[in-house]
Amino acid sequence: MINFNKPPFAGREKEYMVQAIDSNKICGDGPFTKKCNGWIEKNTGTTKALLTTSCTQALEMAALLSDIKPGDEVILPSFTFVSTANAFVLRGAKLVFVDIRPDTKNIDEALIEEAITDKTKVIAPVHYAGVGCEMDTIMDIAGRHNLIVVEDAAQGVMASYKGRALGSIGDFGCFSFHETKNYSMGEGGAILIKDADKAEEAEIIREKGTDRSRFLRGQVDKYSWVSLGSSYLPSDMNAAYLLAQLEEADTINEARLASWHGYYEALEPLQEKGIIELPVIPEECKHNAHMFYIMTNDIEERGRLIKHLRDNDVQAVFHYVPLHSAKAGKEYGRFHGEDKYTTDISSRLLRLPMYYGLSSEDVEKVTDAVRAFYL
Ligand SMILES: *Cc1c(COP(=O)(O)O)cnc(C)c1O
Numbered sequence: 001m002i003n004f005n006k007p008p009f010a011g012r013e014k015e016y017m018v019q020a021i022d023s024n025k026i027c028g029d030g031p032f033t034k035k036c037n038g039w040i041e042k043n044t045g046t047t048k049a050l051l052t053t054s055c056t057q058a059l060e061m062a063a064l065l066s067d068i069k070p071g072d073e074v075i076l077p078s079f080t081f082v083s084t085a086n087a088f089v090l091r092g093a094k095l096v097f098v099d100i101r102p103d104t105k106n107i108d109e110a111l112i113e114e115a116i117t118d119k120t121k122v123i124a125p126v127h128y129a130g131v132g133c134e135m136d137t138i139m140d141i142a143g144r145h146n147l148i149v150v151e152d153a154a155q156g157v158m159a160s161y162k163g164r165a166l167g168s169i170g171d172f173g174c175f176s177f178h179e180t181k182n183y184s185m186g187e188g189g190a191i192l193i194k195d196a197d198k199a200e201e202a203e204i205i206r207e208k209g210t211d212r213s214r215f216l217r218g219q220v221d222k223y224s225w226v227s228l229g230s231s232y233l234p235s236d237m238n239a240a241y242l243l244a245q246l247e248e249a250d251t252i253n254e255a256r257l258a259s260w261h262g263y264y265e266a267l268e269p270l271q272e273k274g275i276i277e278l279p280v281i282p283e284e285c286k287h288n289a290h291m292f293y294i295m296t297n298d299i300e301e302r303g304r305l306i307k308h309l310r311d312n313d314v315q316a317v318f319h320y321v322p323l324h325s326a327k328a329g330k331e332y333g334r335f336h337g338e339d340k341y342t343t344d345i346s347s348r349l350l351r352l353p354m355y356y357g358l359s360s361e362d363v364e365k366v367t368d369a370v371r372a373f374y375l
Helices: 013-022 031-044 055-065 082-089 135-145 196-206 212-216 236-246 249-272 299-311 327-332 342-348 360-374
Strands: 048-052 073-077 094-098 120-123 148-152 172-176 189-193 292-295 333-335 349-352
Touching: 013 031, 013 236, 031 048, 031 189, 031 236, 048 055, 048 196, 055 082, 055 148, 055 172, 055 189, 055 196, 073 082, 082 094, 082 327, 094 327, 120 135, 135 148, 189 196, 196 212, 236 249, 249 292, 249 360, 299 342, 299 349, 299 360, 327 333, 342 349
Parallel strands: 073 094, 073 120, 094 333, 120 148, 148 172
Antiparallel strands: 048 189, 172 189, 292 349
16 A cells, blocks of 8 residues: 655664653753754745744744734635634634635735734745645735734745745744654644744743743843743654654755655656646745645545556545635634635645655556546
8 A cells, every 4th residue: 555644764863862861851952952943044045943842832832923813804815724714713713714726735925815804913825735825925915004024834844935835925934743753753834933032931831820931041030021922842753753864855855856756757748638737836835855746626526546546546635625615614703705616626636645755666566546536
């Protein structure tokens, strides 16, 4: 069976985890966490990066840092994972969903401005499949309306828009290091913070609302409760696992891109015949091969293709149930404008196996099975 996903493993994970254990310092913010934070800062150009226990929690931190109050509105796509929405709803926000673009499946930047009301506080673009949203337009809208931009860059590590790393463009960026993402620590994530003033606030929120980070740096002689917060920092053992992969990020990225291009080239003839559609990467975006998906013609055809692939030992999956159509989505949000693409795309999109270590033979086996289905 060719699995849809396998957690990434670069080679030195066990060695680093043993080092973390032997150092008798396995709680948060140890040497491996600091190295991972440093790697993110260096490789994205962000002012401050802090590892978190998940992207979900990085998004929750971003909602706290955005000072979301009950009734504030957040503009986001409906075609995303629940965490993009939950983080803001937990602080009392109302969700305003807008449609996505048919090419990148990202939020349609041309529809954002008309969804803004006097309650809007945040725009939360999601870089689907590690392909950047149209960030110049989004930042321009945010600037003119005095809004905060929280990038859900869960899928966007090592990807960029006009040369700028995804996650480093908005006020806050959120990475995921879940086992299904390009780089992993089992469960984990990071928050990227552009504004230096917000960086200290973020440290406090992440350390249960205390100024413990300042205390550990010797800047204050005791630490105490200074604001609302929670525990958002991961164990240094998990960070040790992650560091091994970040050190090999170029190798992992190139291997994934090779698989991605293998898929694209083998399936391009089907696209040329008008049978399926393949991903579109705008010229200003450098993606990270987080995902390879194809667009089938309808939900029924997709179901048959999944079964055909399963019969050929290939696991293919789909997502997302549009948030605005889900029980909680209806309760906490509304869809602004017409749902021209969100529901349609979510019913036709199919993801093929993609992970570090997928061989060119595996890619060939998958694409042969897809071709056999259609030809
Ligand atoms: C994976 C993912 C998340 C959640 O990441 P966790 O680290 O599992 O919390 C959030 N948003 C998007 C778009 C994702 O793909």
